Amino acid sequence: MIPLYRHNLDGNPAMSLLILKGQENKSKQLFVLYNKPAVENRVKYFSGDYPKNVISGNPLKNQEILKQRIVNALQNDTLVITDCINRPITISRETFVNTKNKTDLFDGYNQTKTDSVATLTGRYYIIRISVK
Numbered sequence: 531m532i533p534l535y536r537h538n539l540d541g542n543p544a545m546s547l548l549i550l551k552g553q554e555n556k557s558k559q560l561f562v563l564y565n566k567p568a569v570e571n572r573v574k575y576f577s578g579d580y581p582k583n584v585i586s587g588n589p590l591k592n593q594e595i596l597k598q599r600i601v602n603a604l605q606n607d608t609l610v611i612t613d614c615i616n617r618p619i620t621i622s623r624e625t626f627v628n629t630k631n632k633t634d635l636f637d638g639y640n641q642t643k644t645d646s647v648a649t650l651t652g653r654y655y656i657i658r659i660s661v662k
Contacts, residue, residue, distance in 0.1 A: 540565070541613050541654030544647040546572035548611065548656065549581050560603040562587040562596070562612040562635070562659070587614040587635055596635055600659065610659040615641060618652025638662065 538544075545561065546569050552559045553573075563569050566586040573581045585599055603610050615636060636659055645656040 558608040
């Protein structure tokens with residue numbers, strides 16, 4: 531048995547830290563998150579406020595609105611960062627319910643791995659999205 535308080539199961543803590551750093555230096559960033567509620571709650575816990583520069587990369591939502599938000603951000607020289615690509619596949623209730631591919635949202639863009647974090651469930655990547 532492994533005590534989970536000592537290890538990360540996913541990349542949410544790394545994304546939360548990246549958002550907090552961006553808030554400190556006032557960077558123009560948009561985060562497209564795999565698990566928006568979990569990351570938002572971590573950021574609020576540490577900063578006292580929910581982040582305003584995050585959107586859900588959930589394909590069950592209106593994908594055209596998500597794509598437009600990304601286009602607008604890139605046109606305004608905003609750094610677009612996601613954790614939705616190249617995620618380890620784990621067996622969970624979430625993966626049984628959500629079978630759509632989140633990476634379709636980023637087709638037609640450059641995808642540059644900027645960082646990664648090793649967890650108990652595999653390696654999670656932080657990826658910068660940019661115009662081709």
